[in-house]
Amino acid sequence: MPAVPDPLPAASALAGPRTRERQIWQLLATVLDPEIPVLSIVDLGIVREVREEAGRLRVAITPTYSGCPATEVIRGLVRAALDAGGHPDAVLEEVLSPPWTSDWLTPAGREKLRSFGIAPPEQSVTNPRELRPPPTVSCPRCASRDTQRVSEFGSTPCKAHYRCAACGEPFDYFKCL
Amino acid sequence: MSAATTLPEAQQEAHCRYVLRLADTSLVLGQRLAEWIGYAPALEEDLALANLSLDFIGQARLLLTYAGELEGRGRDEDALAFLRDAPEFLNLALVEQPNGDFGHTIVRQWLIDAWQLEIYGALEHSTDTRLAAIAAKSIRETRYHYRFSSGWLVRLGDGTAESRERMQRALDDLWRFTAELFAPDEIDERLNREGIAPALPELAPRWSARVDEDLRRATLRRPATQPYPWHGKGGVHTEHLGHLLGEMQHLQRSYPGARW
Numbered sequence A: 001m002p003a004v005p006d007p008l009p010a011a012s013a014l015a016g017p018r019t020r021e022r023q024i025w026q027l028l029a030t031v032l033d034p035e036i037p038v039l040s041i042v043d044l045g046i047v048r049e050v051r052e053e054a055g056r057l058r059v060a061i062t063p064t065y066s067g068c069p070a071t072e073v074i075r076g077l078v079r080a081a082l083d084a085g086g087h088p089d090a091v092l093e094e095v096l097s098p099p100w101t102s103d104w105l106t107p108a109g110r111e112k113l114r115s116f117g118i119a120p121p122e123q124s125v126t127n128p129r130e131l132r133p134p135p136t137v138s139c140p141r142c143a144s145r146d147t148q149r150v151s152e153f154g155s156t157p158c159k160a161h162y163r164c165a166a167c168g169e170p171f172d173y174f175k176c177l
Numbered sequence B: 001m002s003a004a005t006t007l008p009e010a011q012q013e014a015h016c017r018y019v020l021r022l023a024d025t026s027l028v029l030g031q032r033l034a035e036w037i038g039y040a041p042a043l044e045e046d047l048a049l050a051n052l053s054l055d056f057i058g059q060a061r062l063l064l065t066y067a068g069e070l071e072g073r074g075r076d077e078d079a080l081a082f083l084r085d086a087p088e089f090l091n092l093a094l095v096e097q098p099n100g101d102f103g104h105t106i107v108r109q110w111l112i113d114a115w116q117l118e119i120y121g122a123l124e125h126s127t128d129t130r131l132a133a134i135a136a137k138s139i140r141e142t143r144y145h146y147r148f149s150s151g152w153l154v155r156l157g158d159g160t161a162e163s164r165e166r167m168q169r170a171l172d173d174l175w176r177f178t179a180e181l182f183a184p185d186e187i188d189e190r191l192n193r194e195g196i197a198p199a200l201p202e203l204a205p206r207w208s209a210r211v212d213e214d215l216r217r218a219t220l221r222r223p224a225t226q227p228y229p230w231h232g233k234g235g236v237h238t239e240h241l242g243h244l245l246g247e248m249q250h251l252q253r254s255y256p257g258a259r260w
Helices: A019-028 A071-085 A105-116 B004-033 B043-073 B077-082 B100-123 B131-156 B161-177 B186-193 B200-219 B240-254
Strands: A046-051 A056-061 A091-092 A148-149 A157-166 A171-176
Touching: A019 A046, A019 A071, A056 A071, A071 A091, A071 A148, A148 A171, A148 B043, B004 B043, B004 B077, B004 B100, B004 B186, B004 B240, B043 B100, B043 B200, B077 B240, B100 B131, B100 B161, B100 B200, B131 B161, B131 B200, B161 B200
Parallel strands: A056 A091
Antiparallel strands: A046 A056, A148 A157, A157 A171
């Protein structure tokens, strides 16, 4: 899996041959997922490449779910951020391969999800033959492991619906997929 | 026209039609599942079927866009979805069948999920890298769908006398549409020779074994009737597709070019 530059370079380090690429990574880290507005698209792991070659700048993003309605909104937000950030010449492309999975969520992204009240995915999905049974999920509010799955599907394509038996609160779980 | 120019054209057309079959199968099933929104037996199942619908429509969009490019006549996903008539649709006849009750929808879903597991699993290794990428993306969603549909198949099949009887009836009713799933025609065979598509007869036993195992767990009987060979992927449909398209295409047909 290609690594996202992590941690993102500090502003003081923005010099040298890769300056513009780093600026763009920082810019993209301010573009938030419209459905989960604490998560940037870099946290989500859908920025696949930022590359400048022979003066041509290419930004590649990948969709999360095939039918996720946020995909088009995100494309528009990225385009607007690039234009407003002084990179109207950047070419925005959509790539499908390798496919996005919940494994692409960054560690920082997982923590942001939890603090937002959404339990982050508990399993890795690398090369499963079949998806394994759902794991035990920790409640994002009280951290209890005594939780129950209400439905494998939830309010958006990326979430399932759970309930905590300890604190009694319902919560969303980010699907492992 | 010389053979040298005819052959690549025929090849391109077969390739386009092959992708359209996958696209239309996803699109029509996505539309059928969307009919459940607001009507499912419980809120959780309403959400589940809506989520499935969204995944299928998303897959259809990727595939339709690609089919339009292969066709090379400037038709995009919307033109292909909203401006073709029933005989031009190349979906499997199984997916256009009406929803029936929840159990009937589950049986249809489970049959097609098990089919997609084999098809997408094989297409991940296609020499067509675009198709391979779409398959690799889609199969993750298919595994999730299959867990849902096979779970309900077992719960309702091995449930009450009433639920079991309804599931068996749905299975008996839909079984005749399964012959088409793995019956290759000349397009399948041509694409298989080119390394683009899998050999369907090789996948059939795997599907069959999975189906038998799930039916055993669901305490349902595999129907003995000889399936009737529908050819939806050749454009020969049951009467249900026209009604579905009538609803799906109404807006674009009545107000051409209307935008959301």
